[in-house]
Amino acid sequence: MSDTYYKEVGDYYDDDARDFEARYWDNPVLQRIRQSFREEVKRHKAQTILEVGFGPGFDLTHFARILPDSQVYGVDVSMEMVRLAQSKIDAENLKNAKVAQGSVEDIDDRFPGVRYDMIYVFFGALNTVDDLPLAAKHLQNLLAPGGKMVLTFVNKWFIAGMGIELLKLRVRSAFSRLKPVWGGYSPTKYLASKCYSPSEIKQAFTPLQCTYQSGYSIVYPAWYYHGIHRRMPQRLLRVLWQMDRGIAQSMPGTWGEYMLYRFEASTASNISETVG
Numbered sequence: 001m002s003d004t005y006y007k008e009v010g011d012y013y014d015d016d017a018r019d020f021e022a023r024y025w026d027n028p029v030l031q032r033i034r035q036s037f038r039e040e041v042k043r044h045k046a047q048t049i050l051e052v053g054f055g056p057g058f059d060l061t062h063f064a065r066i067l068p069d070s071q072v073y074g075v076d077v078s079m080e081m082v083r084l085a086q087s088k089i090d091a092e093n094l095k096n097a098k099v100a101q102g103s104v105e106d107i108d109d110r111f112p113g114v115r116y117d118m119i120y121v122f123f124g125a126l127n128t129v130d131d132l133p134l135a136a137k138h139l140q141n142l143l144a145p146g147g148k149m150v151l152t153f154v155n156k157w158f159i160a161g162m163g164i165e166l167l168k169l170r171v172r173s174a175f176s177r178l179k180p181v182w183g184g185y186s187p188t189k190y191l192a193s194k195c196y197s198p199s200e201i202k203q204a205f206t207p208l209q210c211t212y213q214s215g216y217s218i219v220y221p222a223w224y225y226h227g228i229h230r231r232m233p234q235r236l237l238r239v240l241w242q243m244d245r246g247i248a249q250s251m252p253g254t255w256g257e258y259m260l261y262r263f264e265a266s267t268a269s270n271i272s273e274t275v276g
């Protein structure tokens, strides 16, 4: 099952790779959210870093560049994405960056024996794993003692999105994230993926402790509502972003379009910080 599934995911992203970067540079919302994800990773000192699903390599090369004394590794199921990231690594001669094709289950084969102080996933690769609890086990086994993970997911309970889709009378689209298999963002290209609730994710990563979580696009329009972004004054968008950040860690924060979680092995000092 998983070989066929990862072949499908890899093919999807091989095709997506053609204009992935151009679409990203055209989308200030994604740029803003990525910046916030990066800040969370930078809060933690790490010598050995792993990115799962690096895409064209924006973050992998960023961290390799700003942390020249760290080693940055990455896997991605799409060969085309590996090619894009490798060309950036070569162009900048980043000796501390290594990429390989594969999914979570392949990491130990691609980089044998390496253990990571920081594992991060930005924008969706864990929504397309065959079995999340199994993927979580693989990632846990790859953590060095005291290591941390910063993992981001397309969220199941995107309440504002449900409301907007219902107002547009798109009932199927309003509830599509609640189905056992979600078809991905594109209305024209199907990608079999899964959206998880915060409790499903925490359960999958047990016994690691979730010591921080943050929602994105709770009230700030999601990155794909291009029309709303075009029509809203910039000042109002800035206020909504600030409101979003203000409530990101509260209960309504779990209704974001996107979620970030930090996981770490439990120690006496972080058990009291665990986010329920």
Ligand SMILES: C[S@@+](CC[C@H](N)C(=O)[O-])C[C@H]1O[C@@H](n2cnc3c(N)ncnc32)[C@H](O)[C@@H]1O
Pocket: 009, 010, 013, 052, 053, 054, 055, 056, 057, 058, 075, 076, 077, 078, 081, 102, 103, 104, 121, 122, 123, 124, 125, 126, 128, 129, 130
């Ligand atoms: C939406 S893109 C995000 C790319 C990159 N992280 C970014 O922020 O620009 C998702 C990436 O994850 C990769 N991916 C999806 N599922 C994966 C999996 N199970 N294992 C490894 N990579 C995966 C895809 O090939 C794609 O490059």
